[in-house]
Amino acid sequence: MTMRLSILLAQLNQNMGDLAANADAMLAVRDRWPEADLILFPELQLIGYPPEDLVLKPALIARAHDELHRMAAATADGGPAMLVGTVIALDDGLYNAMALLDRGAVAAMIRKHELPNYGTFDEKRLFMPGPPPEPIHFRGVRIGVPICEDIWFPKVCEQLKAAGAELLLAPNGSPYEPDKDDLRLALVRRRVEETGLPLAYLNRVGGQDELVFDGSSFVVNADGAVAVQMPDWEAAETLTFWDRGAGGWTCEAGERHALDPAPADLYHAMMIALRDYVNRNRFPGVVLGLSGGIDSALSAAVAVDALGADRVWCVMMPSRFTVDESLSDAAECARLLGVRLDTIPIEPAVTAFDAMLAPAFAGRARDLAEENIQSRIRGVTLMALSNKFGHMLLTTGNKSEMSVGYATIYGDMAGGYSVLKDAYKTTVFALSEWRNANRPSLGLGPEGPVMPANVITKPPTAELRADQKDSDSLPPYDVLDPILRGLVEEELSVADLVARGFDRDTVARVERLLYIAEYKRRQAPPGVKLGTRNFGRDRRYPITNAFRTA
CATH class of the missing domain: 3.60.110.10 (Carbon-nitrogen hydrolase)
Structure with missing residues (x-):
């Protein structure tokens, strides 16, 4: 026996x-x-x-x-x-x-x-x-x-x-x-x-x-x-x-390893997913737009921890609406991470598009169309670098933006992979604060802070028009994200969320934005699943959909 x-x-x-x-x-x-x-x-x-x-x-x-x-x-x-x-x-x-x-x-x-x-x-x-x-x-x-x-x-x-x-x-x-x-x-x-x-x-x-x-x-x-x-x-x-x-x-009793607490586990999930995706698909590295905002700063940090600074190429693409604060914050992010940072102004391309479209746009005021052209010029610029040098374009949008369509299709949504696709904006803040105070155990990036504190504390902005703030178009993220979790992760109705204390008109508007942005999400790059209900593999909604709970 x-x-x-x-x-x-x-x-x-x-x-x-x-x-x-x-x-x-x-x-x-x-x-x-x-x-x-x-x-x-x-x-x-x-x-x-x-x-x-x-x-x-x-x-x-x-x-x-x-x-x-x-x-x-x-x-x-x-x-x-x-x-x-x-x-x-x-x-x-x-x-x-x-x-x-x-x-x-x-x-x-x-x-x-x-x-x-x-x-x-x-x-x-x-x-x-x-x-x-x-x-x-x-x-x-x-x-x-x-x-x-x-x-x-x-x-x-x-x-x-x-x-x-x-x-x-x-x-x-x-x-x-x-x-x-x-x-x-x-x-x-x-x-x-x-x-x-x-x-x-x-x-x-x-x-x-x-x-x-x-x-x-x-x-x-x-x-x-x-x-x-x-x-x-x-x-x-x-x-x-x-x-x-x-x-x-x-x-017999053997080794007993401690497992990651939150949010270290989320950070490692993003890092390992990106590392294997880039390496298994044989990309030499990644290229991404570094705007001076928190999403691109965190994406760059994850990329450096996953691949090493020598395989991460950041590009600042300023326009007439880019403020000096953004330029300096992007430069400081790049310095802290030790990555290459190039600056490619998009104003020549914006001017050319303005002239090219002037006859067609005659008699109409400037609006979202002109704002999105800037984002699409940046997407074309980054894809050109990707095509020329082989680096995969890393997309930097978060789940809050993807949920409500606060992203430009064929613009800042362009790319081959996203580490923030399943991370709500409040999660992005938490992960950024954690990474500034901690180095992941399996990371290849530096000790110490990887972004200036100002990147975390300043109001988020897309900088597609003068003095623009995310809060001009969206509820505050500490309101928006719990509503989205209720609608996406829990499949709650507007009435359910109103019963939790949220404003009815705000919830109904967010639900509408969530549903009408489905066509954008179908065209988004893949991104690592971080929660219980990600877009794509978990949540599969029809694009053409008249149902609302409001």
Whole structure:
């Protein structure tokens, strides 16, 4: 009878669609840990998670089969076995699965039973649900392998317990959300209490387009105590030791990493998502407009922390409405961050457009059209630099602006990615204050402040007309953002928000602006998901929509 097991928890990043690289990375882990009995990898580690419609490509499924069997062949040496996440094709469809590779063969296959189909997840569109899984038999131990969503409901873990499972290993692809680590721990403790079995929860790390994964893997013993807590945001490999006693299996106490509190977790989410997006898409760096305002200052700081100052190129594009304060604040931001700052005045282009459009605009007063031309000139300028030198244009708009359409389509919305897309303006203020007082543990940027205090305290402005302030067009952000959270995250009605004490006319106006800006958001660049309901993957509204609650 096996009395002791060593199980390696491999909290890894993934390279979407590069199956050979993912397989090689897993084999390298195996080479580093010959003393392990079994290595657990995250959900769909061979493919990348979430794969979306990539798994509908037959060539990918064929390559996954070949790479899985190449990995299985490596286990013929008698070394560690591996539990590998992959996709398999059977006669009735595709399955999200974990394969046990041992002694030169695919020794067992577990298919995911519960398929998430809400929020960012649409697995029912891609996969068939597997049957309630049975435990795998490994070295005389019956191990249950519930896959991600399988642990969010009691059924699968209870089925595994009834079928004789002695411990549970749960591979996951669980995206970051605020307080998600506490939610996962509470969930796992419920499954442990219901089954009386210890459970190892393994998550992936790294960014994948609009999602970012924080890792934060852990082990909970049958008494509900946390035996191991792996770090958040970085790849890690932790060897855990399990002993069989009179009451069943127990994981020995091991490393206990502290996890990020708020808002450090939000900052790391933006930083890791941008780093992986830029590096995996092979951009040499990023270029962005640095206006002297808080959104571009925070975006630049995140970029420097993610990529290093040498890969961040800032451009100041002043107009006749740009005040000296903005010029000096942008210059000081660049100095504090150590980045390149170029100045390209847009006045020649504005003058040319004024002359070009004068006949068509004759008899009409200057208005929003002329203001937006300035923003679009800046977008064209930055895209020209991106095209010429290869840097990705980093968009700097926040969620408050994107919610109500306070952004210029084909202007300041232009770009390849946004780290602030899911950050409300009040969150931007909080993150800026935090970064000025703290350096992220995984950041590449400098110690100390990264923007002048004036950038945080001065009234926000787009500077598209004389003496312009955001408050000319929008409610104060400490009013606007709670209304938006109610409308977006909570799906409340105007009446619901009025009952919370907000002015009815203000809420009705914000709701209208939210709905009519949907066409803009459909054309916005991708951006990292930071909350529970981001635009794009979570909240999917029709563009043409007459419904209002006012």
